[in-house]
Amino acid sequence: MMQNLINPFVKFVKQYDISMSDYTKIFDEYTETVQYEVESEINKTIINLMRSKPSSIIITGNAGDGKTRICRNVYENLTGVQLEKWDPKGIEEIKINGKKIRIIKDFSELQDNVINQELVRLQNAIANQNECYLIAANEGKLTHALVKNPELKALYDIVTSQLSDRTAPKPQNLHIYNLLHTSSSIYALKILQEWNKEGNWKTCGACKQQRKCIIYHNHNKLKEKNVQVLINRIYRSLDASQTHMTMRELLIQLAYVQIGGLSCEDIHQAKGEALQEQACKVYYENLFGHSASADFFEKIPGFMEIKKYDPGLLSNSKVDDFIFNGDLSGDDSAEEHDRLFGVNIDTEYGYFKQELYQYRSLYKTDENLGLALANNWLPRLRRKYYFESKSSLPVATSNEKSMIAFKFRQDFLKILKNEMVDPVIQKSLIRGLNQYFAKQIVYSPTNALYVVNENLFIYRIIEFSSFRWNVEKKDRDLDYAASSICLEVDGIQLKINLLLFEYLMRLANGGLPHILSDDVEILINNFKNKLIRSNDNKDNILEILKYNQTQDAYVLRQITVNGQGLNEVDLEPEFD
Structure with missing residues (x-):
């Protein structure tokens, strides 16, 4: 006989609910046993290095990135002993292969004089190789301590060189691992996959409340590969816009996605x-915070960034028409419509269909049922359609580009995946830069870049062939997924992330210059300033951009000053 059951895994996930009065178990310091560990490659890399060739290691990152958890994992893996409680001093010592390892779980908990003593000891250890360290430290605290003591200059140089460049070679005796460089999307997908393994939900299969349980419904959807891919693509977008979410933030948010703050008792x-x-x-709804209290998502910046990729906020005529009228066709569309929007728990057991029928039948003509229907249901069902549509209907084939406000997001993620920038995209990006520099529509048939001032005087012309395009490489050992493109000319680089890519592609395709401008202006202006150099043309030659009415764009003109006056030359061919 089926009965009400409590799933222990739901209780585990519930501990990440920060609205609870006691959520201390999300901090490693208050954890006695580790359940459902999210494996990371950087964790394996550090353990393997310590086991095979012990060297000093400093792990940096924000609070919540998992620095202390890695220290715990190293301790337990190398000793084979479960660490139930950290030493009150915050320092543990173990031996491996005859070498002593000092583990400091959190530099910020130590007094300044103790920090200084340990750093001096670390510097000596690097030189003498008599012991090694594993230190978890916030970057600011670490560098501040190093700067204060001139005797630590050698250590300071080693540390800062690695902090400033993720790809810098690591010296043999000291490795810096900055968890700020790990990619949120890698961990998000691992959490989704781990949490939605069927073994965690066996209890729910025998519970008599499963049909009305939104938690169990969420599990059944979140275990689907297509849903996981689309959710993870949103986290990839965060990576690609240089938005970092700590492990703790991911656990808090994905716990809310999974259970919505509910418990089995609820x-x-x-x-x-x-x-x-x-x-x-x-x-x-949970993913974008629409079911949460007003202040829940404001506590963590990454939560607010996710809302930029909400498919429920953007009107799409084909999708909206399908939601309201897709059941009237009598073909495959009607079957798909019933699957998505029929009697389901998330359509409030068919309440949407009931309200849709009342609207069509002109029920309560004195009320604007259409407006109420659109406000109450349309954004929610757009999200459902985005994640759960599986049909081959024409309306379903382009939902990725048409339902997310970032129209060129897929192009950018494809570039990162293939590690190559298509020449067509290259030309569009240069065209976008021309539009930004000139603040006008520029015609450049050779795809040259014109570095101009506000008066359209050209400082420099850079031919298309002079540019070098590089795509960041992923680093599996450090849990890093590629997130940017690098445009380079004469050693001057422009790092193009998703926001800048979207901005330039929009400009190149007729977009308005103020959209996203606040996010990218500093990057582009710095690049432009580095490109500007003294005019190396002869004193009697000026190059400008001038409006051409026939071409309806600004074109390159060369003005020569000689004894007989001004001679203006059109340097670009006419349109065909």
Whole structure:
């Protein structure tokens, strides 16, 4: 006989609910045993290095990036002993292959004089190789301590060289691993996959409340590969816009995506309006914070960034028409419409269809049912359609580009995946830079870049063949997924992330210059300033951009000053 059951895994996930009065277990310092560990390659890399060839290691990053957890994992892996409680001093010592290893789980907890003593000892250890360190330290605290003591200059030089360049060679006796360089998308996907293994949800299969349980519904959707891919693509977008989410932030948010702040007891007790409220705690609403309290997502900046990729906010005529009218065709569309928007827990057990029918039948003509229907259901069902549509209907084939505000996001992620910038994209980016520099529509048939001032005087012309295009390489051992393109000319580089890529591609395709401008202006202006150099043309030659009415664009003109006056030459061919 089926009965109400409590799933211990739901209780585990619930501990990441920061609205609870006690959520200390999300901090490693208060953890006695580790359950459901999220494996990371950087964790394996550090353990393998310490086991095979012990060297001093400093792990930096933000609070919540998992520095202390890695220290715990190294201790337990090398000693074979479970670390139930950290030493009150925050320092543990172990021996491996005859070498002593000092583990400092958090530099910020130590007094300044102790930090100085340990850093001096570390510097000596690097030189003498008599012991090694594993230190977890926030970057600011570490560099501040090094700067204060001139005797630590040798250590300072080693540390800062690695902090400033992720790809810098690591000296044999000291390795710096900055967890700020790890990619959120890698961990997000691992968490989704690990949490939604069927073994974690066996209890729910025998619970009599499973049909009305939004938590179990979320699991059944989140275990689907297509849903995982689309959610992870949103986290890849964060990577590509240089937005870093710590491991703790990911666990907090994905716990909310999974259970919406609910518990098994909440499900068992729900009746009437409570059931309707729980139906809104579906994963695609939780992901963008639409089912959360007003201040929940404001606590962590990365949560707000995710909202930029919300498919529910952007109107799409084909998708919206399908949501409201897709069941009227009598063909495959009707079957797909019923699968998505029929009697399901997240459509409030068919309440959407009921309201849709009332609207069509002109029920309560004195009320604007169409507006209420659009406000209450349309954004939510756009999200459902985005993540769960599986049909080959024409409306479903282009939803990735048409439902996310970043129209060129897929192109950028494809470049990162293939590690190559297509020549067509290269030309569009140069065209976008020309439009930004000149603040006008520029015609350049040779795809040259014109570095101009506000008066359209040309400082420099850079031919298309002079540019070098590089795509960042992924680094599996450090949990790093490529996130940017580098445009280089004469040693001057422009790092192009997703935001800048989107901006330039929009400009190249007729977009307005103020959209996203706040996010990219500093990057582009710095690049432009580095490109500007003294005019190396002869004193009697000026190059400018001048409007051509026939071509309806600004074109390159050369003005020669001689004894007979001004001679203006059109340097670009006419349109065909």
